[in-house]
Amino acid sequence: MAELLMPAAEGLYAAIGELVAASEASLQHFDFQGDDPSILLRDFLTELLILFERDQRRLVEVVDAAFVESRLTVKAKTAPVELERSAFHREVKAITYHELSIREGPGGYEATFIVDI
Amino acid sequence: MADNYTGPLERIDSTRWRIPKSYKLGMRVDGVIYADDKLIDAIKGDKSPEQVANVACLPGIVKYSLAMPDIHWGYGFCIGGVAATDPQKGGVISPGGVGYDINCGVRLIRTNIKLTDAKVQMGKLVEEMFNTVPCGVGRGGVVKFSKPELRKLMAEGSRFVVKRGFGWDSDIEATEAHGCISDADPDSLSDRALSRGSDQCGTLGSGNHFMEIQVVERIDDAKAAGAMGLVEGNLTVMIHSGSRGLGYQVCEDALKDLQHTPRKYGIELPDKQLVCAPVDSPEGQSYLGAMRAAANFAWCNRQIMTHLAREAFSNIFGLPAEKLGMTLVYDVAHNIAKMEPYEVDGKTCQLCVHRKGATRAFPPGHPELPERYRGIGQPVLVPGDMGRASYVLTGQPGSMEHTFGSSCHGAGRRMSRGAAIRASRGRSIKKELADRGVIARARGRTGLEEEQPDAYKDVNQVVDVLHAAAISHRVARLRPVGVIKG
Numbered sequence: 311m312a313e314l315l316m317p318a319a320e321g322l323y324a325a326i327g328e329l330v331a332a333s334e335a336s337l338q339h340f341d342f343q344g345d346d347p348s349i350l351l352r353d354f355l356t357e358l359l360i361l362f363e364r365d366q367r368r369l370v371e372v373v374d375a376a377f378v379e380s381r382l383t384v385k386a387k388t389a390p391v392e393l394e395r396s397a398f399h400r401e402v403k404a405i406t407y408h409e410l411s412i413r414e415g416p417g418g419y420e421a422t423f424i425v426d427i
Numbered sequence: 428m429a430d431n432y433t434g435p436l437e438r439i440d441s442t443r444w445r446i447p448k449s450y451k452l453g454m455r456v457d458g459v460i461y462a463d464d465k466l467i468d469a470i471k472g473d474k475s476p477e478q479v480a481n482v483a484c485l486p487g488i489v490k491y492s493l494a495m496p497d498i499h500w501g502y503g504f505c506i507g508g509v510a511a512t513d514p515q516k517g518g519v520i521s522p523g524g525v526g527y528d529i530n531c532g533v534r535l536i537r538t539n540i541k542l543t544d545a546k547v548q549m550g551k552l553v554e555e556m557f558n559t560v561p562c563g564v565g566r567g568g569v570v571k572f573s574k575p576e577l578r579k580l581m582a583e584g585s586r587f588v589v590k591r592g593f594g595w596d597s598d599i600e601a602t603e604a605h606g607c608i609s610d611a612d613p614d615s616l617s618d619r620a621l622s623r624g625s626d627q628c629g630t631l632g633s634g635n636h637f638m639e640i641q642v643v644e645r646i647d648d649a650k651a652a653g654a655m656g657l658v659e660g661n662l663t664v665m666i667h668s669g670s671r672g673l674g675y676q677v678c679e680d681a682l683k684d685l686q687h688t689p690r691k692y693g694i695e696l697p698d699k700q701l702v703c704a705p706v707d708s709p710e711g712q713s714y715l716g717a718m719r720a721a722a723n724f725a726w727c728n729r730q731i732m733t734h735l736a737r738e739a740f741s742n743i744f745g746l747p748a749e750k751l752g753m754t755l756v757y758d759v760a761h762n763i764a765k766m767e768p769y770e771v772d773g774k775t776c777q778l779c780v781h782r783k784g785a786t787r788a789f790p791p792g793h794p795e796l797p798e799r800y801r802g803i804g805q806p807v808l809v810p811g812d813m814g815r816a817s818y819v820l821t822g823q824p825g826s827m828e829h830t831f832g833s834s835c836h837g838a839g840r841r842m843s844r845g846a847a848i849r850a851s852r853g854r855s856i857k858k859e860l861a862d863r864g865v866i867a868r869a870r871g872r873t874g875l876e877e878e879q880p881d882a883y884k885d886v887n888q889v890v891d892v893l894h895a896a897a898i899s900h901r902v903a904r905l906r907p908v909g910v911i912k913g
Contacts (some may be wrong), residue, residue, distance in 0.1 A: 326564060360619065363565070363623060364622055398563060398633075398872070399564075399874075400634055400871055400874070400913075401632055401634060401913065403634075426675075427634050427844070
């Protein structure tokens with residue numbers, strides 16, 4: 311699960327555009343409860359979407375993450391998006407539940423999520 | 428989701444196809460899709476007919492699960508779907524039947540300006556509109572509302588912003604539901620929904636949202652066009668946007684809150700994206716209250732943009748918007764659920780009509796229509812694509828008989844966004860549009876590619892089906908001359 315967080319975030323950001331992070335990052339904690347890892351991943355991505363939309367910040371590094379007893383905790387670095395150096399393609403409305411899945415593939419865990427734009 | 432539909436489609440007549448309720452266990456009514464022979468082949472290209480069948484499984488659904496000719500795959504419900512449920516018979520409300528962009532809709536403003544008189548200024552006008560109306564990712568609005576102001580705005584709808592100078596009193600009469608659905612419950616919105624909406628009222632957004640300057644290219648119904656003030660050769664402005672982040676968050680919150688509700692009420696669903704609650708349940712009423720609040724926000728959003736568009740025109744033509752004749756023709760929602768009365772089995776019932784990518788199309792004489800449209804029917808605004816055309820139609824009696832007072836909402840996509848971008852390689856969509864006489868400005872890098880004309884079905888075909896089916900009649904064809912995209 312932890313290994314999926316950063317690639318999934320990059321997938322979300324790729325849908326929005328090319329988001330260039332400023333150098334001044336700060337630590338942020340995320341905490342989610344639930345039994346279904348794919349829904350927890352969706353919840354994490356939804357937090358990132360709001361973080362971008364409301365505060366113009368993006369994830370730059372997952373420092374630590376744990377999925378224990380129906381709880382996902384993430385310690386991560388986020389940084390402001392440099393609006394002038396970034397390119398924006400489209401607005402993402404939401405991360406949907408459609409075809410949401412996490413599975414083990416030959417190269418490690420893979421996740422599928424579909425965004426509404 | 429791109430898989431073909433291989434289930435049954437039985438021809439009813441030249442404009443309708445049936446998915447019989449025997450197709451799938453749990454279907455309570457037939458599915459009915461409006462399409463001609465050409466469109467039905469395209470419609471079978473994705474799983475949207477399967478979604479029509481799934482919606483037919485919803486408790487309390489009345490008569491049939493419907494789809495308009497612009498049907499394509501959507502989240503839970505197809506886009507172009509219409510479903511009416513009867514609360515007296517356990518009928519449900521489903522956020523998937525409204526969509527993330529609550530009260531996404533279209534409005535049309537007429538003008539006295541002839542295209543021939545404005546051609547020289549068209550480039551400047553498009554630029555002025557582009558700079559005046561906030562559009563694209565992360566663009567905040569020209570006015571910011573505090574949380575208490577937002578709650579008041581959502582309770583009062585369009586009137587709230589008109590009172591503050593963003594429009595004219597006549598705009599309110601020309602807006603569906605007068606720009607305010609009653610029984611909105613702004614207090615039920617999450618803090619997150621309010622914060623997403625605080626600086627987005629009066630912003631276009633991105634994706635398929637747009638602002639277009641158009642010319643009335645052809646009049647099909649002179650009487651109706653006259654009532655709407657549409658004159659061949661004159662400019663119009665069309666605005667397509669919705670409830671922005673606030674509405675998306677209302678849907679997001681509802682989908683989460685309602686996850687376990689079907690089980691609580693013993694409702695079995697073929698697709699968990701159809702999560703729903705009985706209309707009369709606390710959960711159903713809670714969603715409806717929040718959805719109505721978001722719908723009222725959307726009307727304020729389009730109202731503020733109307734004001735900004737008038738300002739832009741006024742700046743370029745050096746006359747007040749009143750002198751330019753920029754009255755609102757109409758504003759219609761195409762993602763909404765509303766309680767409306769219909770006759771079922773000889774009795775008048777209040778039904779919960781879900782329109783997801785479908786436009787209300789009330790016929791002549793309907794009491795909800797403003798006086799000036801009582802004799803012709805409700806204006807139905809159907810944006811096509813940014814290279815070909817859009818249409819103004821009027822609702823006809825057939826809509827009340829067959830489609831719960833509904834018509835289509837657009838051309839309907841025929842290409843995914845990825846496919847549209849791939850199809851654009853080596854081309855300049857902006858130049859191609861310019862060659863067709865359309866000046867386009869877009870904030871996002873891929874907006875024009877994703878929304879290129881080829882990405883959409885031919886709106887002429889879509890409109891023809893509903894004209895032939897006597898659901899809505901053609902009034903005027905509008906050709907784009909200037910496009911603003913997010």
